[in-house]
Amino acid sequence: MTGPAETAQTPGQDTVSSPVPRRNARLPRTARRAQLMAAARDVFVARGYHAAGMDEIAERAGVSKPVLYQHFPGKLDLYLDLLHSYVDDLVRGVREALASTGDNKLRVRAAVQAYFDFIDDEAQGYRLVFESDLLGEPSVQQRVDRALEACIEAVAEAVITDAGLDLPRARMFAVGLVGASQVSARYWLDHDRPVPKDEAVAITSSLAWRGVAHLPLQHEPG
Known part of the structure; x- marks a missing residue:
């Protein structure tokens, strides 16, 4: 029964x-x-x-x-509200990660961790953000694009503050970090978590840190 x-x-x-x-x-x-x-x-x-x-x-x-x-009122309205809640979660996670420490190496790792945590959430909301069959719908694509732009802006602001880079160069780095985090996290999940999450985060953040470590900090002489 x-x-x-x-x-x-x-x-x-x-x-x-x-x-x-x-x-x-x-x-x-x-x-x-x-x-x-x-x-x-x-x-x-x-x-x-x-x-x-x-x-x-x-x-x-x-x-x-x-x-x-x-x-x-309709299925699209429901979908957009749901999508909005998940993109907000992603952006909030990245911003909180960047604000969690003043150490640049730990900050990079925290930002990468935020992406892996979002992708690994059991609710699978990431599929609505990154794997939607409705990404051709302008209102959906715009919300996803705004979320990614917000993440890029958050990283760029941190880079500008710490490394003294101008906005175009800071954004180039931010796009690279956000892109690497997103692609690496999705690859890790799609391939059945081939290594522990902490190790996957360490590998991805280590790659990004090799670039950040060579940026001169604004407060360092010379």
């Missing part, structure tokens, strides 16, 4: 792993919205945007479609 916590599955498609909540539970608006977004995340990650349906998202959340539409 099927119980309310049994996993929902559509024949011929991947299983969405989160439990189906009981219907008709009365929740505050913010809690209901968070519940709907969590259900949408599960469905979008498992199916992709185009194959996902509002029916399935509502079922996943244990609500009726009218309740879902009370919070989100």
Whole structure:
């Protein structure tokens, strides 16, 4: 007999792993919205945007479609709100990493770690940011581009402050660090974590640090 916590599955498609909540539970608006977004995340990650349906998202959340539409006018609106929450998480993680220490070597490692942690999160929100089947949609691509630009700006500001580089050169370095972190972290995950995460972070940050270490600090003579 099927119980309310049994996993929902559509024949011929991947299983969405989160439990189906009981219907008709009365929740505050913010809690209901968070519940709907969590259900949408599960469905979008498992199916992709185009194959996902509002029916399935509502079922996943244990609500009726009218309740879902009370919070989100349409599937794209729901997707964009969910995407926005994850790109904010990424940018916040990078900024906090850069502000966590004044030691440049540790700062580089912390920034790389932020990318690996984001990619390795069990919620798999990174797939909505980097592997979306909706990246051709201008509103989606713009949000992803803004997130990457914010990460680049954060790194560039740190480089300008510590190394006294002008903005174009600081941005060149920042683009390299952000790009290397993103590509390395995705490679690591896509290849089933071939080395421990700490070691993968150390390898990537060591490569970046070899470049940073040769930049003259602004407060050093000569």
